Amino acid sequence: MNYKIITVEGNIGSGKTSLAKKLAAEYNAKLILESFADNPFLQKFFEKQKDYALGTEMFFMAERFDQIKEELANWELFEQKIVIDYLFEKSLLYSKVNLDEVEYNLYQKIFNILNPKLPKSDLIIYLHSNTDRLVENIKKRGREFEQTVRKDYLQQIQDIYFEYFKQHPEDTIMVLDVSDADFVQNEDHYIQIKQIVESNLKQGINNFIIK
Numbered sequence: 001m002n003y004k005i006i007t008v009e010g011n012i013g014s015g016k017t018s019l020a021k022k023l024a025a026e027y028n029a030k031l032i033l034e035s036f037a038d039n040p041f042l043q044k045f046f047e048k049q050k051d052y053a054l055g056t057e058m059f060f061m062a063e064r065f066d067q068i069k070e071e072l073a074n075w076e077l078f079e080q081k082i083v084i085d086y087l088f089e090k091s092l093l094y095s096k097v098n099l100d101e102v103e104y105n106l107y108q109k110i111f112n113i114l115n116p117k118l119p120k121s122d123l124i125i126y127l128h129s130n131t132d133r134l135v136e137n138i139k140k141r142g143r144e145f146e147q148t149v150r151k152d153y154l155q156q157i158q159d160i161y162f163e164y165f166k167q168h169p170e171d172t173i174m175v176l177d178v179s180d181a182d183f184v185q186n187e188d189h190y191i192q193i194k195q196i197v198e199s200n201l202k203q204g205i206n207n208f209i210i211k
């Protein structure tokens with residue numbers, strides 16, 4: 001497996017953190033997990049999205065930048081692989097959905113200053129699930145602040161990710177449809193994913209169905 005930095009991404013409730021943990025253990029990689037629970041705006045955002053969107057997104061971007069910058073300082077000096085459960089670019093993607101035009105333009109300017117300072121992923125794994133499965137997973141894990149999330153919002157997030165992927169053909173992107181999969185409880189599903197990760201994927205979007 002030749003990838004040095006692997007990023008696992010996906011919609012809310014897609015299982016990206018679970019897969020990131022399994023891959024990090026599999027390859028003895030350094031694991032970097034997003035600390036979303038520390039965001040003081042998050043609960044209020046899900047209750048009144050427009051009022052708290054800018055504060056929520058600014059906090060997330062600052063936290064993500066600081067975390068990646070600190071965790072990957074001098075990473076090129078070490079041979080250990082790295083698995084991250086978020087793209088820094090997700091800051092810009094979510095803000096495009098959540099912010100109005102004036103707020104987004106400001107946000108984008110700050111993002112464009114920070115983004116070039118961070119190393120890029122060698123492989124992006126995107127976990128795709130249909131919105132019914134996402135809602136089921138969200139309810140099952142029981143995080144109170146997520147219970148009001150709407151299907152149309154999940155669809156917007158999904159669409160913005162695919163729009164981003166199409167605009168970056170130079171990246172190596174693995175899109176895994178896990179709508180009918182359970183790679184945590186079903187070892188066969190996880191083995192399928194591992195075998196795909198270990199294959200030589202071409203640049204651009206590579207689509208797979210796990211079932």
